[in-house]
Ligand SMILES: Nc1ncnc2c1ncn2[C@@H]1O[C@H](COP(=O)(O)OP(=O)(O)OC[C@H]2O[C@@H]([n+]3cccc(C(=O)O)c3)[C@H](O)[C@@H]2O)[C@@H](O)[C@H]1O
Ligand SMILES: Nc1ncnc2c1ncn2[C@@H]1O[C@H](COP(=O)(O)OP(=O)(O)OP(=O)(O)O)[C@@H](O)[C@H]1O
């Protein structure tokens with residue numbers, strides 16, 4: 180039996196476009212001799228559709244394309260992710276399903292049994308779980324069908340088991356000879372290796388081949404890696420799909436050819452590819468061809484500009500230097516040199532006159548108050564104002580350049596450098612921004628050395644340095660990882676030997692700046708815990724860690 184794994188990039192709600200991709204995938208697989216073609220979870224509707232699922236008509240309109248897929252299945256069986264109504268008069272109104280088409284018609288609807296409802300997932304909000312294991316027969320073989328979370332039962336995944344049922348064990352009891360998992364499993368750094376181990380465990384425990392077909396592409400904050408896989412019953416890797424692009428992999432179950440397991444990719448290389456895809460898909464799926472960003476001569480905007488150039492092409496990136504009174508001359512020189520290296524469009528729009536006018540305008544009200552952070556923020560906000568004007572005039576998307584470390588502790592100005600339509604580095608800690616820059620330079624040599632070596636500064640007052648206001652970035656990032664990603668308590672973090680005063684400062688800053696993050700642009704997620712839909716904290720509360 181030949182099985183095609185089609186890792187496709189659907190667009191949420193584009194039923195006609197997704198169905199056309201599915202049809203083309205089937206045709207291509209058939210031309211290569213496939214007996215069965217497998218598509219990811221919710222391939223027809225895109226994942227996650229969130230509250231579009233509540234819209235009257237959404238599911239019915241997607242269902243109109245089932246017939247088209249059924250027709251494509253003549254001579255080649257098709258397994259494809261979709262959503263369906265719950266026929267029962269009680270419970271949640273929908274099911275997350277795998278549709279089994281054979282010989283031109285829909286033969287079976289298999290329901291997802293485990294509904295992830297943690298971090299970025301919210302499936303219990305919409306779906307009723309399936310109660311039965313789904314087994315289909317293809318060329319005389321019993322195939323166990325599972326949908327993403329259905330196989331996430333490995334005990335070391337969470338501190339305690341989440342589910343009472345084990346869909347894989349049930350499929351095994353039902354006599355499956357092959358396990359297929361269709362998935363929409365969002366990326367975080369290093370996840371593919373973990374998923375590979377999980378799937379291999381199932382293959383070995385059940386002594387059956389395991390086939391995993393994952394979505395690829397970016398949808399809002401989430402990035403999907405692809406990296407579909409097939410594992411033999413003996414735990415050998417039989418196939419592996421491309422990372423961060425669409426792919427079709429053909430697997431011959433009768434003649435499996437084990438392949439060497441791919442060595443782990445360096446984190447910076449992987450994150451760069453992920454962010455490029457995330458930004459490209461966000462821009463394209465929202466209808467933007469062009470982006471604009473402030474290029475300061477600092478490391479954050481430098482790395483963001485490189486990602487934008489890789490994602491959209493140099494002609495679609497406008498980098499703007501917005502020099503003010505406290506910028507060192509090197510900043511403008513470095514910004515100009517970087518823009519030239521990237522081949523992107525470059526403009527210089529000084530803010531001196533606007534800054535002077537703003538201070539003069541406010542002077543009668545401010546009276547004799549001393550300059551303070553207010554004037555720093557005015558500069559950041561004037562830059563935001565000008566970038567938004569360029570966005571309005573040219574129809575381009577403003578890229579936010581802030582990193583995760585400063586977003587965490589609120590070292591950023593609301594409506595100033597926090598503006599923008601998409602935050603490219605908002606889940607990238609500052610120490611990883613440096614590793615990205617290093618990786619970009621080893622690969623492309625774009626970023627002038629001085630941008631990497633100069634101490635980071637907002638340049639909003641004379642001789643300002645980030646390190647005068649913040650703990651050293653390696654220390655800050657370590658505490659942030661423990662608090663935000665690992666969700667450890669004040670006591671637990673201090674027990675690791677960190678100075679309690681520094682830990683207290685960081686934790687208070689993180690909690691005290693929740694209000695800023697509620698107003699931040701969507702952040703591309705690359706770690707296990709990003710600021711976004713997967714981290715929902717109140718603003719007005721009195722819970723203190725220490
Ligand atoms: N709970 C709450 N709910 C809603 N709003 C709340 C609030 N608490 C304060 N606010 C509002 O927020 C305001 C304070 O926030 P905001 O105006 O942003 O200003 P703020 O956080 O006080 O200052 C910005 C900080 O970021 C630094 N910065 C700025 C720009 C770039 C960089 C960089 O290196 O990248 C660093 C700058 O040096 C300064 O330390 C308050 O005046 C108030 O209006
Ligand atoms: N002189 C400038 N010209 C253009 N953009 C600027 C300028 N200063 C700040 N910005 C924009 O505001 C963002 C915040 O910059 P700032 O220098 O305050 O802090 P940063 O976090 O160190 O960022 P970077 O490393 O990019 O300088 C920058 O990334 C850039 O997009």
Ligand SMILES: NC(=O)CC[C@H](N)C(=O)O
Nearest residue numbers: 295327328331363364365
């Ligand atoms: N779509 C899903 O069921 C995804 C859930 C799964 N635990 C994952 O992170 O990949």
